[in-house]
Amino acid sequence: MLDRMPLECPRPPLPIPRGLVFVASGWITVSWIFAMGLEPPLQPSSSVYTPAARMLLCSLVIGGMVGWPLVRLCSAIPRRPIASALMDVVTLTALLQVLLWPLRLVTSWPIARTLLIDVHGIIWLLITGGVIAIATAKEGAIRIWMMLLLLTWLGFPPLLSNTFELPLIVAKLSPLSHIWLLASGGPGAPPPGAWQFPIVELAIAMVLWWVAFPARTPVEVANP
Numbered sequence: 001m002l003d004r005m006p007l008e009c010p011r012p013p014l015p016i017p018r019g020l021v022f023v024a025s026g027w028i029t030v031s032w033i034f035a036m037g038l039e040p041p042l043q044p045s046s047s048v049y050t051p052a053a054r055m056l057l058c059s060l061v062i063g064g065m066v067g068w069p070l071v072r073l074c075s076a077i078p079r080r081p082i083a084s085a086l087m088d089v090v091t092l093t094a095l096l097q098v099l100l101w102p103l104r105l106v107t108s109w110p111i112a113r114t115l116l117i118d119v120h121g122i123i124w125l126l127i128t129g130g131v132i133a134i135a136t137a138k139e140g141a142i143r144i145w146m147m148l149l150l151l152t153w154l155g156f157p158p159l160l161s162n163t164f165e166l167p168l169i170v171a172k173l174s175p176l177s178h179i180w181l182l183a184s185g186g187p188g189a190p191p192p193g194a195w196q197f198p199i200v201e202l203a204i205a206m207v208l209w210w211v212a213f214p215a216r217t218p219v220e221v222a223n224p
Contacts, residue, residue, distance in 0.1 A: 014083050014087045016091060017084075017088060017091055020068070020088055020091055020092070021091060021095070023071070024063070024068075024091075024095055027060075027063045027067060028060070028063075028095065031056050031059035031063070032056060035052045035053070035055040035056040035059065036052045036056070037052075044106075046106065046107050047108070050107045050183070050186070053103045053106065053107050053183060054179075054180060054183035056103075057100075057117070057179050057183050058176060058180055058183075060096070060121075061121075061124070061154075061175050061176050062176065064092060064121075064124065064125060065150055065153075065154055065176075066150065066151065066154065068088070068092065069128055069135075069146070069147060069150055070147065072085075072088070072136060073135050073136065073143040073146065073147055074143075077136055077137075078136060081133055081136040081212075082133050082212055082213060084136070085129045085130070085133035085136065085212070086129065086133070088129060088132070089125050089126055089129040093121075093125055096118070096121050096125070100114065100118055100121070101118075108186050108187040109187070110187055110189060112189050113182065113185055113188075113189065116182060116194055116195070116198075117179065117182050119198050120175070120178065120179065120182070120197070120201070121179075123201045123202050123205055124201070126202075126205035126208075126209070127205045127208060128150065129209075130205055130208025130209045130211075130212055131146050131149065131150060131208060132146075133208075133209065134146065134208065134211055134212045135147075137212060153173075153174065154174055154175060154176050155174065156174070157170055157171055157172075157173040157174040157177065158171045158174050158176065161177075168181075172197065178197070
């Protein structure tokens, strides 16, 4: 009786997405050259490098929230969409750590501000990864709508805030304007209540991944 029971083969672990690492490294290199330049300044100091580091982080936000999902949502549906999206998040998070913390050597950011930028970046990657997981687990026009959702999240709050002169908190809803404000803070500590934003964003990320998990079944069944 036991001999006739089918044995379930464990799924092999996903490999490191080398293509994503290559493309992300290229984006980081181009962003670094664009922000920092190829030659050092005549008088290198934190006041010179901090604006360049701010531009670098803004470029990374655009790459992580536009370039990465655009490539994934235009590609073929992966056999394991949830695991693939999660592996992408882990890979990009590791690249973020390698790039972000050495910037403290050339900027005036204290540890608290750098940590806040890091936490925001990780959660934004989790949110984007959750959107990718939901979109790649289903077929149809949902990919287009999810991409439009990310673009709206990135660009609509600062546009709305600047057009109607709304409070600054509206602009902070966008990762692009939020990272610009965080990186412009200088050596001062983050303002009171700055850690409330990551808590709300983390809750959003958890909801997205919770929604993504039931969506994985049809794709995995169709691609055994």
